[in-house]
Amino acid sequence: MSEQPAYRFAVNVTPKPGILDPQGRAVEKSLPHLGIAGVSGVRVGRRVELTVRAVDVAAARGVVDRLASELLSNPLMELYDVEALG
Amino acid sequence: MSEQPAYRFAVNVTPKPGILDPQGRAVEKSLPHLGIAGVSGVRVGRRVELTVRAVDVAAARGVVDRLASELLSNPLMELYDVEALG
Numbered sequence: 001m002s003e004q005p006a007y008r009f010a011v012n013v014t015p016k017p018g019i020l021d022p023q024g025r026a027v028e029k030s031l032p033h034l035g036i037a038g039v040s041g042v043r044v045g046r047r048v049e050l051t052v053r054a055v056d057v058a059a060a061r062g063v064v065d066r067l068a069s070e071l072l073s074n075p076l077m078e079l080y081d082v083e084a085l086g
Numbered sequence: 087m088s089e090q091p092a093y094r095f096a097v098n099v100t101p102k103p104g105i106l107d108p109q110g111r112a113v114e115k116s117l118p119h120l121g122i123a124g125v126s127g128v129r130v131g132r133r134v135e136l137t138v139r140a141v142d143v144a145a146a147r148g149v150v151d152r153l154a155s156e157l158l159s160n161p162l163m164e165l166y167d168v169e170a171l172g
Contacts, residue, residue: 008127010098027157038149039137041094041137042134043134043136045135046133047099047132049100049129050129051127067117072113
């Protein structure tokens with residue numbers, strides 16, 4: 001059996017709008033100490049990159065979607081999107 | 087004085103190749119429990135989205151680069167890239 005093709009993806013997980021983001025607030029509060037002005041709306045999330053072997057890109061994306069919704073994000077508080085890489 | 091235009095960016099921070107990534111290993115180890123096969127090379131990083139007001143997009147990107155290298159990433163262990171959004 002020949003090996004299935006490999007696809008690389010990124011899953012970007014961000015806090016839903018309206019959900020408190022203490023890490024984002026912490027970044028905003030540290031900006032004056034760095035002498036940086038004009039920055040707002042900081043939201044801190046996660047980025048997970050991974051490789052999936054599957055029969056085709058649609059099947060691979062299906063695996064990534066399942067992983068993103070069941071393991072990598074909390075659907076109550078976070079949104080995710082899947083990005084195909086390289 | 088009129089307000090400067092606003093630009094939205096994402097900063098993607100990922101562990102450098104060769105640097106241990108315990109979160110990525112944890113994800114890989116939990117895959118069999120979910121009945122998911124064919125996934126490898128999991129790397130867990132951060133994604134920070136932010137808005138910058140500046141005279142033009144080049145100046146805004148300069149602010150983001152400084153923020154990314156001085157506050158959002160650890161240059162010894164992590165790589166970052168800046169992505170223009172919307």
